[in-house]
Amino acid sequence: GHVILTPHHGEMAHLSGLEVEAVKADPESVARDIAQRFNAIILLKGKESILAAPSGEIAIYRGGSVGLATGGSGDVLAGIIGGLAARGAAPLTAAGWGACIHGRAGAALSHEMATVGFLARELLPMIPRLIDAAILNKDVD
Known part of the structure; x- marks a missing residue:
């Protein structure tokens, strides 16, 4: 339960x-099965991101932006999750907050710039502000 995997549908197909098409047809069941099989936290990335724990818990994140489907964006997500875990967040908590912060950054960029076309590196400056806003429970400009 200390390993966190963040596959997209293609990577999940390989793992499973x-x-x-089978992963896309039932992402919750596939994520739950792989979380139990690997004793890992799974964040299955997609239009809806599925967070699954080895215990069978499931959470769904429905935010974000199609613009996050760009090279390097998953690395930014992994960095957010890794940073939160390194600061003491439990793996499930780190993955959940990571999905939320990453998604909010993507949504903000798609409003500021364009729906698609932004680069993963453009997410980075937004992360501290979004984490601060989440901790303080305030809106972000």
């Missing part, structure tokens, strides 16, 4: 031995 299923076809991508």
Whole structure:
């Protein structure tokens, strides 16, 4: 339960031995199964991101932006999650907050710049402000 995996549907197909279409057809069940099989926290990235724990808990994040489907964006997400975990957050908590912060950054950029076309590195300056806002429970400009 200390390992956190953040696959997209293609990577989850490889982990699970299923076809991508099967992962897309029932992402919650696939994420739950792989979390239990690998004894890991799974954040299955997609239009809806599925967070699954080995215990069977499931949470769904429905925010974000299609613009997050760009090279390097998953690395930013992994960095957020890793940073939160390194500061003492439990793996499930780190993955959940990571998905939320990453998604909010993507949504903000898609409003500021364009729906698609922003780069992963453009997410980075937003992260501290979004974490601060989340901790203080305030809106972000």
